Amino acid sequence: MKKILFALLIFSFQSVFANPYMENYEFTEEYEDIRNSKDTKFLKPNEKVTVRYIDGVEEYFNYLSEGYVALGFSNFVSNSASNQEAIEQAKKVKAPLVLIIKTLLDQSFNINNVPKQSTNQLFYNFDAAFLALDESYKQTTLGIQFSDLPHDLVKKYQRNTGILVFLVYKNGPAYRSNILRDDVITQINGREVWKDNFSTILNEEKSKATPLKLTVIRDSTSKIIPVTLGW
Structure with a gap:
């Protein structure tokens, strides 16, 4: 006991x-x-x-x-x-x-x-x-982290393609170009992107001499944002 x-x-x-x-x-x-x-x-x-x-x-x-x-x-x-x-x-x-x-x-x-x-x-x-x-x-191209579109945004924007930016690293290319967290990137230089092909298309486009332009949906409005690469 x-x-x-x-x-x-x-x-x-x-x-x-x-x-x-x-x-x-x-x-x-x-x-x-x-x-x-x-x-x-x-x-x-x-x-x-x-x-x-x-x-x-x-x-x-x-x-x-x-x-x-x-x-x-x-x-x-x-x-x-x-x-x-x-x-x-x-x-x-x-x-x-x-x-x-x-x-x-x-x-x-x-x-x-x-x-x-x-x-x-x-x-x-x-x-x-x-x-x-x-x-x-600092080794990344844009300085962002991204994911597939969640279901609520698929429904809101009536689209399956695109990526959701959930993190923008300070002082990186995306940061300096005013890409924001929660932006939806739908195109790179006019080419449709989603999670599985985003990095591939980004690398292909950055190797060209043409400027990099991202099509972004923010607050339901689509806009084109030029991005200057390099840290």
């Missing part, structure tokens, strides 16, 4: 003092590629981890546009989670930067179906991203 009580005491102690950033951490699907990239700048020995609280996803994308890549994420609900706990996990995965979105939950929220002990006890949702700097984006 004493052994059982001792085991329960140890479990209770561990639960109270467990690091929620570690307990709820998940690597990204791209982590192995990022880890093996010579362009990724991980946390160095004796380097300080930076922890920043941000307002939302748009601010997160601002960091991605500077070349940061996510190594992994932690998501959990807690009434207290310290910066030091975030730093401990960052050191474990060698992330020099942690971005946290901390959102106050509704006062009626019950964690694990257990009512709060006090009306003064506040619970928060923590969304944390652990990032490293990756400068391989």
Whole structure:
């Protein structure tokens, strides 16, 4: 009986003092590629981890546009989670930067179906991203990341072709040409593009002496944007 009580005491102690950033951490699907990239700048020995609280996803994308890549994420609900706990996990995965979105939950929220002990006890949702700097984006032609058109845009624009720009790297060719995140690129020099052929057509067209012109849909209006290549 004493052994059982001792085991329960140890479990209770561990639960109270467990690091929620570690307990709820998940690597990204791209982590192995990022880890093996010579362009990724991980946390160095004796380097300080930076922890920043941000307002939302748009601010997160601002960091991605500077070349940061996510190594992994932690998501959990807690009434207290310290910066030091975030730093401990960052050191474990060698992330020099942690971005946290901390959102106050509704006062009626019950964690694990257990009512709060006090009306003064506040619970928060923590969304944390652990990032490293990756400068391989400077090797890209346009300095963007893109995807197929999601279903809502296929329906909105009544088209299957085109790509959705979901990230524009700062100071790159697309950035300087005022290509924006959420733009839809439909043509390169008059040639229809989609995700599978975009890079091929881009490389073919950039090898020609003619200027590069992208047909872009923005706010339901189509326009042609000249792009000057080179970083």
